[in-house]
Amino acid sequence: MDFKSLGRVLPVLDWGRDYDRHALTDDGMAAVIVTIMLIPQSLAYALLAGLPPEAGLYASIRPIILYAIFGTSRALAVGPVAVVSLMTAAAIGDVAEAGTAGYAVAALTLAGLSGLILLTMGILRLGFLANFLSHPVIAGFITASGILIAVSQLKHLLGVKASGGSLPDMLWSLLWHLADINSLTLLIGVASAAFLFWVRRGLKPLLVQRGFGPRAADMGAKAGPVIAVAFSTFLVWLFGLDQHGVAVVGAVPQGLPPLTLPSFSPGLIGALFVPALLISVIGFVESMSVAQTLAAKKRQRIDPDQELIGLGAANIGAALTGGYPVTGGFARSVVNYDAGAATPAAGAFTAVGLAIAAIFLTPLIYFLPIATLAATIIVAVLSLVDFAILRSSWAYSKADFAAVAGTILLTLGFGVETGVSAGVILSIGLHLYRSSRPHIAEVGLVPGTQHFRNILRHRVLTDPAIVTFRPDQSLYFANARFIEDHVFARVQAGGPVRDVVLMCSAINEIDLSAVETLEEITKRLKEMGIRLHLSEVKGPVMDRLCRAHFLRDLTGKVFLAQYDAFAALAPDTVAGDQAKPVMS
Structure with missing residues (x-):
């Protein structure tokens, strides 16, 4: 195998040949910004998946490095994302109870299965299969998932115990527990959410008015969640609010991700195979849409089949280091791109930053209120909600509208797995309907x-x-x-x-x-x-x-x-x- 062929299998050998000091500076700056953003986000998404907060950090370290070696996108930032975290919770919630060792093992197994599925698809060059999921249907699924995620976090914002996998179940459970609202938790959660919404829209213009440069102002705005986390953690520690019913993260293991093994139980693998397949497909489609959008801006090329291998390696890495399924995230990838990331090395540097945080900063988040993490999730996922797709699909094609509306309603009414399955079936069904009645x-x-x-x-x-x-x-x-x-x-x-x-x-x-x-x-x-x-x-x-x-x-x-x-x-x-x- 010549060097060019080897470079197609290991893209790191391709971009690594021309790596210079300028690229190192750009990648280092991007890594600092993305690391600051990822620390609270990783903790929050682990919470969404029903896992301990450190699982979010673990899922953001080795997987990023593996993707940097095998992936082809120079701006894609891999790690836990909201939709996959929700799908993870829905999948393993059926086979294990949250908070138990079996739940964590099921998460590892789900990541391992997803990695093997993605690797197999990449080796067989099946990247084209993602084309069978129409963009309107994916947009409808993500919109419905954003709503489900936001509503699922209201229980942490209110300080109540609630459950449910569909929108009606969640709302009914919340109404049933309204009498149990903890006022201090509600105050922290609402204040954090309001601050984060303001940061998204108002902090950058304010910093520019105060004389900061555009890039420094943008970095300050991206650090908004860190400010919310630090301030709310300090308040809980100062006033002992954890003694008054405010739920906190608690003790987080200090150190690098441990070496772990998924379960090889045939029963567990059989129960998780279909969810792993759905997570793999949805994660790949989301990742590819982000990677191709960012690559087009710099006239770079993305290889779908090699992306499957990169994401597969990242998920296997998550399974072996205490994580759960990962994919390329839209928000962090855009931040990575805007911050000037020149190569996938920016992701590797981000992993180093998160490893340092896992070693030295975890004792500082003992008093971090769960309500603040819930507010972080809500603010992040509401940007995924896009009802404009209903209006545009109605104007363009009634068949597309029916597919989008059906995906949204089924996801909200019956849960994530039913919604994504319906999305796949509706996409294929829509294609078959149109091709069966050609012009x-x-x-x-x-x-x-x-x-x-x-x-x-x-x-x-x-x-x-x-x-x-x-x-x-x-x-x-x-x-x-x-x-x-x-x-x-x-x-x-x-x-x-x-x-x-x-x-x-x-x-x-x-x-x-x-x-x-x-x-x-x-x-x-x-x-x-x-x-x-x-x-x-x-x-x-x-x-x-x-x-x-x-x-x-x-x-x-x-x-x-x-x-x-x-x-x-x-x-x-x-x-x-x-x-x-x-x-x-």
Whole structure:
């Protein structure tokens, strides 16, 4: 294997060759900013997943380094994200009780399974499968997940015990426990949320007005969650609020991520396989959308299959170091990009910063109120909620709207796993529905040219004895009958039509079922005294047709161009068009 081939397998060898002091400076600055952002975020997302807070830090150290070695994006920041954390809680909540050793082992197993699935997909070069999830459906799922995540954190904001995996269950549980609200917890949570909302919109302009440069002001704004965490932790410690019912993080193990092993129990693996598959697909789609968006801004290339391998390695790393499933996060990746990250080394430097935090800073978060972490999650995930997709999909396509609305309602009504499963099914179903009813144009000759266009959209020349259809899609088992019905709905027995031409310029493939349907169309047209012809058949399609009996039984001819077919079958019409004077 030469160096170039090895660089495709290990992208670190590609960008590492040109690594210089300028890239080191940019990556180091980006790492400082992202580390500051990730410390509270990692703790919060571990809480969302139902795991101890240190699991969030552990899931943000080794996985980032592994992605830097195997991944192709130079700006993607890998680690715990809100949607995957919620899906993790939903998946392992069915097989273990939160807070137990079995729950943590199930999280490791879920990460390991997800990593193996992603690695397998990458090795088999199955990155294209993510294309079967339509963007509107993914947007609907993420919007619904954002709502579920925000509502799930209200119990920590109120200081009550509540449960539920769907929106109705969560709301009912919250209403049932309203009498148990802890006023101090509510005050801390609401104040933290209000401060974080203000930081997002008002802190940067304020710092700029006070004379800070744009980059320094942006760093200050990104440090908002750290300020909220530090101040609320200090207040709880100063006034002993943990003695008055305010829930705190408590003791967090101090040190680097431990070496761990997932469970190899067939029963647990069987129970978690489908959730792991869904997490892998959703995580990959989210990661790819972010990576490709950021790469396009710098004209860089993302390899989907290598991304699968990078994310797979990151998840296996999480399973072996006390973490849980990870993927590329939108918010932290954008921050990483805006902060000037030049290479994946920025992620490795971020991992070093988080490792230092895990060693030296964990004793400082003993009194960190859970309500502040909940406020951090709520503020972060509400940016995911985008109901504009409903309006835009309604205006553009009612079928897309139905898929988006269905995904949102099913996710909210029945939980994350049902929602994501519905999203996959709706995406595939929408594709099959559209491809099973392809657009079929009846075309005619544009006067004075050799071009053929839709008779309903253009003024064209036609002949009553000839009908030309142009299916604008490949022919396969799902749409073959639709095309057959379309042909015979137009051609009447005993009518003036004597020739039907199938213009194949938009047909890239014809499967065996469609060939059999074409043979049946030929036979029925022959009984009606009508010939079937083909035109503009592409080479690979013709190669396939030559292997079947269809061409031998074809009653008409195969024409190289549609104009040739029209000239041969309607010579008087073509001659009359050519005899007309050209208007200047």
